[in-house]
Amino acid sequence: MAISNHGEDNLHEEPAHHEQMIAIVRASGNEQLPADQKEQLWQTIAADINRKPRVIRWQLLKAAAVILVLITAGVWSWQQLRSHKESAVVAFAAGQQSIAAGGASRVILGNNKQLVLKGSRTAITYGAGGNSLRVDSQTVQQAVAENSLTFNTLLVPYGNTAFLQLSDGSKVWLNAGSRLIYPIAFTEGKREVYLEGEAYFDIAADPAKPFSVYAADLKVAVLGTAFNVSAYKDDPFRQVVLASGAVQLKPFRGKDTNTDPVTLKPGNKAVYAENAGMAVVNVDISEYISWKEGIIVAAHMPLYEILKKLSRYYNQPIETDTKSGNETFSGKLDLQKSVDDVLNIIAATTSLNYQKQGKKIIFKTR
Amino acid sequence: MKLTGVTEETLWKNIIAGDQQSFRLLYEAAADMLYAYGLRYSSDKEMIRDCIHDLFTDLYIQRHNLAPTVNIRFYLLASFRRRLHTAGKKSARVLLQEDMSAAETSFQVVFDATDVQSLLIAGEEQRALLQQLAAEMNKLPARQKEILYLKYNCELDYDQIAGLMSISVPTCRTLAYRAIRQLRQEFMVSAAPVFGCLLLSCLKNF
Numbered sequence: 244m245a246i247s248n249h250g251e252d253n254l255h256e257e258p259a260h261h262e263q264m265i266a267i268v269r270a271s272g273n274e275q276l277p278a279d280q281k282e283q284l285w286q287t288i289a290a291d292i293n294r295k296p297r298v299i300r301w302q303l304l305k306a307a308a309v310i311l312v313l314i315t316a317g318v319w320s321w322q323q324l325r326s327h328k329e330s331a332v333v334a335f336a337a338g339q340q341s342i343a344a345g346g347a348s349r350v351i352l353g354n355n356k357q358l359v360l361k362g363s364r365t366a367i368t369y370g371a372g373g374n375s376l377r378v379d380s381q382t383v384q385q386a387v388a389e390n391s392l393t394f395n396t397l398l399v400p401y402g403n404t405a406f407l408q409l410s411d412g413s414k415v416w417l418n419a420g421s422r423l424i425y426p427i428a429f430t431e432g433k434r435e436v437y438l439e440g441e442a443y444f445d446i447a448a449d450p451a452k453p454f455s456v457y458a459a460d461l462k463v464a465v466l467g468t469a470f471n472v473s474a475y476k477d478d479p480f481r482q483v484v485l486a487s488g489a490v491q492l493k494p495f496r497g498k499d500t501n502t503d504p505v506t507l508k509p510g511n512k513a514v515y516a517e518n519a520g521m522a523v524v525n526v527d528i529s530e531y532i533s534w535k536e537g538i539i540v541a542a543h544m545p546l547y548e549i550l551k552k553l554s555r556y557y558n559q560p561i562e563t564d565t566k567s568g569n570e571t572f573s574g575k576l577d578l579q580k581s582v583d584d585v586l587n588i589i590a591a592t593t594s595l596n597y598q599k600q601g602k603k604i605i606f607k608t609r
Numbered sequence: 610m611k612l613t614g615v616t617e618e619t620l621w622k623n624i625i626a627g628d629q630q631s632f633r634l635l636y637e638a639a640a641d642m643l644y645a646y647g648l649r650y651s652s653d654k655e656m657i658r659d660c661i662h663d664l665f666t667d668l669y670i671q672r673h674n675l676a677p678t679v680n681i682r683f684y685l686l687a688s689f690r691r692r693l694h695t696a697g698k699k700s701a702r703v704l705l706q707e708d709m710s711a712a713e714t715s716f717q718v719v720f721d722a723t724d725v726q727s728l729l730i731a732g733e734e735q736r737a738l739l740q741q742l743a744a745e746m747n748k749l750p751a752r753q754k755e756i757l758y759l760k761y762n763c764e765l766d767y768d769q770i771a772g773l774m775s776i777s778v779p780t781c782r783t784l785a786y787r788a789i790r791q792l793r794q795e796f797m798v799s800a801a802p803v804f805g806c807l808l809l810s811c812l813k814n815f
Contacts, residue, residue, distance in 0.1 A: 263725075263739060263742060264742060264746065264757075264789075264792065265761045266722075266725045267720050267721070267722050267725055267739065267742060267743050267746060268720065268746075268757050268758060268760075268761040268762050269725075269761055269762055270721065270722065270723070270724035270725045271718055271719065271720045271721050271724075271743075271758075271762070272645055272648070272649060272718040272719075272758060272762060273641075273645050273724075273762070274641075274644060274645045274648050275641045275644065275645070276640050276641050276644040276658075276661075280658065281637075281640055281641075284640070284658055284661060284662060285633065285636055285637075285640075287662055288636065288662055288665045288666055288669075289629075289633075291662075291666045292629075292632075292665075292666055292669040292670060514673070522670045522671060522673075524671050524674060543676060545677075569677050571676060571677070
């Protein structure tokens with residue numbers, strides 16, 4: 244710096260003194276936490292990190308409408324707790340085979356007929372009564388049973404995505420490798436669907452008929468809200484990200500069924516696994532729901548996460564060595580592009596390159 | 610914050626993997642530093658302890674979302690500072706300000722030479738000079754003291770200090786430089802000139 248040129252000689256004469264100011268700073272403001280308090284504080288931390296699931300601290304909710312909605316949800320889930328009856332849609336899911344790895348998307352109708360969908364990005368819309376569904380421009384009629392629920396299943400293998408509008412007007416975007424089971428008409432006092440894989444839900448408000456998503460072992464109870472659920476079989480965690488409204492989470496099978504429900508606020512992400520409990524954090528939701536617009540938004544996302552998403556989306560096995568897999572990346576990937584284009588973008592903007600080994604693609608540090 | 614027998618990288622990796630022993634080690638190593646740092650902004654010791662509690666529980670519970678490589682000290686101080694700020698807004702007892710570019714911040718430290726341990730300052734006369742230097746340091750504006758504290762006590766670099774205080778790196782450097790220049794000027798007048806010159810060597814490092 245400009246100043247240092249005068250007095251250079253003094254610097255060399257007394258080099259020790261330049262450390263005196265530093266020594267004073269180091270010797271000041273060093274209060275220690277008293278040993279007993281330090282130990283006590285650790286005990287409460289240790290107790291809290293081993294308790295599950297984590298209870299979120301409530302902040303005062305200002306909008307009366309929101310409180311009303313939550314109370315309704317609360318009362319309802321309490322009634323659910325009392326009845327403890329297995330949901331019809333969960334029972335139906337248990338009797339059905341899991342999703343196949345590839346091929347075209349299909350709708351399995353109530354009479355076990357299969358509707359094979361053309362194209363890898365299909366839109367399906369159910370009419371208000373549930374007795375008709377439109378796939379792109381084709382319309383299919385279906386009888387709605389009087390006294391029981393008729394379930395349809397939408398299968399979306401790897402390499403495909405789908406958009407679905409249910410008979411109540413709720414919208415569901417299904418990501419690659421997903422299965423959704425739903426009644427064609429919500430004739431009962433509640434709306435229940437079953438999900439395996441990943442979906443973004445935009446639920447039509449209907450306080451008289453609460454909506455819930457059963458995802459693997461986690462139940463997501465909602466009223467008029469938009470959120471993303473990720474419950475892939477090959478992921479260790481279930482993940483719910485709330486965009487708006489409110490949802491309540493509760494494991495519905497496994498050993499955590501007696502835990503208190505956890506309520507999410509917009510911007511919250513909940514991560515759940517039976518052996519690890521539930522954790523709630525705040526996230527940038529765009530990172531979690533951008534897939535429905537055909538974009539991956541990554542913010543410090545580990546490479547293996549990105550590749551897993553691409554692998555599902557393009558139905559293309561992609562692997563990485565553990566070293567580069569943990570590196571994190573930020574940015575946007577446009578999934579409208581071909582798989583080769585996307586892989587080349589990753590290679591060009593990082594210190595990685597990839598090679599093809601048979602059908603597999605392997606990323607390595609250059 | 611001193612770690613013995615383990616590198617920061619290994620410790621952090623173990624914590625992300627869920628090793629509670631490593632987590633405890635981090636707590637033992639960092640709790641005092643955070644406590645002392647908290648006292649720079651608030652005298653509410655209970656609130657400071659609460660913030661330490663929340664920082665560590667959240668860190669562990671959210672460990673899957675942690676970046677694999679971080680400067681742990683900076684990560685803890687930055688996260689802790691945010692928590693103090695949030696907690697302070699609630700209790701209104703803490704003095705930390707949102708807009709750090711405001712003329713005066715609430716950073717509070719009393720520089721004191723009593724605990725300086727150095728063989729170089731064995732004599733009475735030199736001790737007295739050192740106390741005098743500390744007295745001059747206490748006259749510095751709060752933000753300059755804060756930078757000195759973060760740089761030499763918390764051992765952060767300018768990029769980190771600037772990030773923590775929400776100021777630009779050049780502003781941060783300028784403030785630090787001003788602090789040292791002021792000390793030199795004051796000391797030239799009030800104390801032995803030879804001692805004043807010594808501070809010039811500080812300038813060399815900026």
